[in-house]
Amino acid sequence: xxxxxxxxxxxxxxxxxxxxxxxxxxxxxxxxxxxxxxxxxxxxxxxxxxxxxxxxxxxxxxxxxxxxxxxxxxxxxxxxxxxxxxxxxxxxxxxxxxxxxxxxxxxxxxxxxxxxxxxxxxxxxxxxxxxxxxxxxxxxxxxxxxxxxxxxxxxxxxxxxxxxxxxxxxxxxxxxxxxxxxxxxxxxxxxxxxxxxxxxxxxxxxxxxxxxxxxxxxxxxxxxxxxxxxxxxxxxxxxxxxxxxxxxxxxxxxxxxxxxxxxxxxxxxxxxxxxxxxxxxxxxxxxxxxxxxxxxxxxxxxxxxxxxxxxxxxxxxxxxxxxxxxxxxxxxxxxxxxxxxxxxxxxxxxxxxxxxxxxxxxxxxxxxxxxxxxxxxxxxxxxxxxxxxxxx
Numbered sequence: 001x002x003x004x005x006x007x008x009x010x011x012x013x014x015x016x017x018x019x020x021x022x023x024x025x026x027x028x029x030x031x032x033x034x035x036x037x038x039x040x041x042x043x044x045x046x047x048x049x050x051x052x053x054x055x056x057x058x059x060x061x062x063x064x065x066x067x068x069x070x071x072x073x074x075x076x077x078x079x080x081x082x083x084x085x086x087x088x089x090x091x092x093x094x095x096x097x098x099x100x101x102x103x104x105x106x107x108x109x110x111x112x113x114x115x116x117x118x119x120x121x122x123x124x125x126x127x128x129x130x131x132x133x134x135x136x137x138x139x140x141x142x143x144x145x146x147x148x149x150x151x152x153x154x155x156x157x158x159x160x161x162x163x164x165x166x167x168x169x170x171x172x173x174x175x176x177x178x179x180x181x182x183x184x185x186x187x188x189x190x191x192x193x194x195x196x197x198x199x200x201x202x203x204x205x206x207x208x209x210x211x212x213x214x215x216x217x218x219x220x221x222x223x224x225x226x227x228x229x230x231x232x233x234x235x236x237x238x239x240x241x242x243x244x245x246x247x248x249x250x251x252x253x254x255x256x257x258x259x260x261x262x263x264x265x266x267x268x269x270x271x272x273x274x275x276x277x278x279x280x281x282x283x284x285x286x287x288x289x290x291x292x293x294x295x296x297x298x299x300x301x302x303x304x305x306x307x308x309x310x311x312x313x314x315x316x317x318x319x320x321x322x323x324x325x326x327x328x329x330x331x332x333x334x335x336x337x338x339x340x341x342x343x344x345x346x347x348x349x350x351x352x353x354x355x356x357x358x359x360x361x362x363x364x365x366x367x368x369x370x371x372x373x374x375x376x377x378x379x380x381x382x383x384x385x386x387x388x389x390x391x392x
Contacts, residue, residue: 053148058248184314
């Protein structure tokens, strides 16, 4: 028998960040809702508690967005099973861990197309979660339970029993594209369809996005969150892209001349001067509609996905089947992986690649080193042999 999906939440005094309503506790005699015994917050239900958890100081927008998504999914799942956070036990967490690896029944939990939350076709998942995404989901849930216990909203923390979690996968980074695929992406940006002024802006922006994400190896949200002042010249005359990265850490990456030239053309297409004036605080990634309005994280992801789909079609038309296969699986983040892989394997010193990637450990950067099998075989054969004896 199918289980109907719960209805969306309806507002509240504290900003609602979760998907499923839970009944408030009964009002006390004085008219105020009673708090959990010993609670250090005034949250009267799981939604309000998690809203406060997401308001912890110094969380980046990316962290809040990711934590909200995982909390949404988990609360949705326990509500379907008739539970609140206080009812969750270790066995429930094990069941959820197995569930996110393969959400079933699929028609109730998975939608391959993004729909608005109010749309009846909306679902919490777009498919089974990869190993690393499963680990992230459980890590977020552990953090949520730990904070709820610290706030004395919960009396016990079953998530502390989730030990030894790790993502199983290849040590080497495999989600990258060959240089020919990057060229196809730029070609695909040039041939995006449409004759309207908006279409011309989208083409100019798409060219800039492909080059910016590939040539700087920044993450999706880092470019979307930047403003025009983020690309600027230092005292030596070198151009840098300044970004706010993971953990709210600021960093900068080199801007090659080709990207600077594309940046100039992109700005001029949007009616701006070739280079930003001091103090120009408008968003670096502009929407194709509206006067100098910043594009959303989702809009940029959709725009780049359209470029990737078009590049896939171009690869099929050219008979480039292997490249087409890789493009069929690619996402925006593959541009970062591709950039770091090509830098690491193109002779850029690994320490420099580490700085460009803004990795805390060079071991992480080392995962981008690949050696072509043909080259590895030839170099090995040439470099190791048993010398003939003088008698021979």
